[in-house]
Amino acid sequence: MGKHALLSASSSHRWLNCPPSVRLSESYEDKGSSYAAEGTDAHTLCEYKLKVALGLPAKDPTENLTYFSEEMEECANGYAAYILEQVETAKEKCSDPVVLIEQRLDFSKYVEGGFGTGDCLIIADSEIHVCDYKHGQGILVEAEDNPQMKLYALGALEIFDGIYDIDTVSMTIYQPRRNNISTHTVSKESLYQWANEILKPTAELAFAGEGDFKCGDWCGFCKAKYECRTRAEHNMELAKYDFKRPPLLDDYEVEDILSKIDGLISWASDIKDYALQSAVSGKQWNGWKLVEGRSTRRFTDEAAVAKAVSAEGFDPYEQKLLGITAMTSLIGKKRFEDVLGSYIEKPQGKSTLVPESDKRPPINTVQHDFNEI
Numbered sequence: 027m028g029k030h031a032l033l034s035a036s037s038s039h040r041w042l043n044c045p046p047s048v049r050l051s052e053s054y055e056d057k058g059s060s061y062a063a064e065g066t067d068a069h070t071l072c073e074y075k076l077k078v079a080l081g082l083p084a085k086d087p088t089e090n091l092t093y094f095s096e097e098m099e100e101c102a103n104g105y106a107a108y109i110l111e112q113v114e115t116a117k118e119k120c121s122d123p124v125v126l127i128e129q130r131l132d133f134s135k136y137v138e139g140g141f142g143t144g145d146c147l148i149i150a151d152s153e154i155h156v157c158d159y160k161h162g163q164g165i166l167v168e169a170e171d172n173p174q175m176k177l178y179a180l181g182a183l184e185i186f187d188g189i190y191d192i193d194t195v196s197m198t199i200y201q202p203r204r205n206n207i208s209t210h211t212v213s214k215e216s217l218y219q220w221a222n223e224i225l226k227p228t229a230e231l232a233f234a235g236e237g238d239f240k241c242g243d244w245c246g247f248c249k250a251k252y253e254c255r256t257r258a259e260h261n262m263e264l265a266k267y268d269f270k271r272p273p274l275l276d277d278y279e280v281e282d283i284l285s286k287i288d289g290l291i292s293w294a295s296d297i298k299d300y301a302l303q304s305a306v307s308g309k310q311w312n313g314w315k316l317v318e319g320r321s322t323r324r325f326t327d328e329a330a331v332a333k334a335v336s337a338e339g340f341d342p343y344e345q346k347l348l349g350i351t352a353m354t355s356l357i358g359k360k361r362f363e364d365v366l367g368s369y370i371e372k373p374q375g376k377s378t379l380v381p382e383s384d385k386r387p388p389i390n391t392v393q394h395d396f397n398e399i
């Protein structure tokens with residue numbers, strides 16, 4: 027069996043929303059990405075740190091990790107500490123909770139060939155706690171109604187529901203680079219209901235390459251996203267916006283456009299990337315040509331340049347204060363707080379317009395303040 031299931035848990039948000047995307051993207055090569063490779067390294071380190079924290083034998087993988095960094099180590103330490111806390115909490119309910127690391131979870135009862143790996147499972151009498159580490163920092167991942175977590179939970183129930191008298195399942199996303207720990211708890215029955223009424227029939231459609239194409243935020247993770255007609259048509263809808271009259275857009279129209287524009291930008295930039303990569307590989311697009319972009323001059327040998335400038339009696343280097351991260355590494359976290367804490371400020375970030383569902387609190391604008399007087 028391959029390393030990845032055709033209907034994988036990690037891609038379930040996509041195939042549950044757009045079942046035919048599974049077969050449509052089957053013929054595309056899996057190119058991987060540096061983000062995915064970094065995530066794999068982080069998981070390996072987390073596994074090691076957690077095993078050490080639990081007193082289990084483990085081999086330090088650090089020297090083989092391409093993307094190892096101090097930040098990654100901090101994240102992995104935080105993850106191990108969080109899991110230990112959860113184990114202690116579980117011990118309040120049951121004296122001897124079971125902790126499983128990197129557990130293979132089979133949910134093929136509902137999804138053809140479906141399996142995945144749970145980063146950590148804690149089983150304490152009537153509750154299973156499924157924990158998933160996320161190293162990415164681009165998208166904030168919530169545990170609530172998260173299909174990947176629900177699939178892992180079903181895989182965990184498949185193993186333990188007969189052995190223990192489980193009634194609830196908690197699912198946690200631990201995403202340290204977004205300061206996000208998101209937990210959602212559901213009853214076992216509600217999971218089974220979702221599995222039978224939604225998951226199973228949709229997985230059958232996906233496996234057969236049937237069902238309706240549907241465009242949404244999941245398209246960003248679809249291998250067919252560049253050439254998909256549904257996505258193109260969906261985004262081209264905005265271009266058909268009725269701009270005829272009156273001459274100025276009203277607030278409702280601007281709000282409507284705002285709600286569609288991120289998807290449009292992302293689709294447009296995907297099309298540009300795809301067309302460029304194809305052209306670099308030799309494809310000719312009618313009316314388009316490849317040219318050389320702008321470039322800036324640079325030194326070919328910095329050591330030789332420094333030597334030559336010094337010989338001329340000049341200092342070739344500029345002195346610059348270290349940044350906050352490098353300074354913290356230099357003098358240590360505690361000393362940094364003691365000595366430099368009073369010199370640190372966090373300026374207000376640039377204003378960004380986001381949907382109301384975004385978790386950040388709204389900022390007060392001058393107009394707002396004025397209205398409130």
Ligand code: SF4
Binds near residue numbers: 050
């Ligand atoms: S790009 Fe979007 S709409 Fe098209 S197949 Fe993929 S997920 Fe479905």
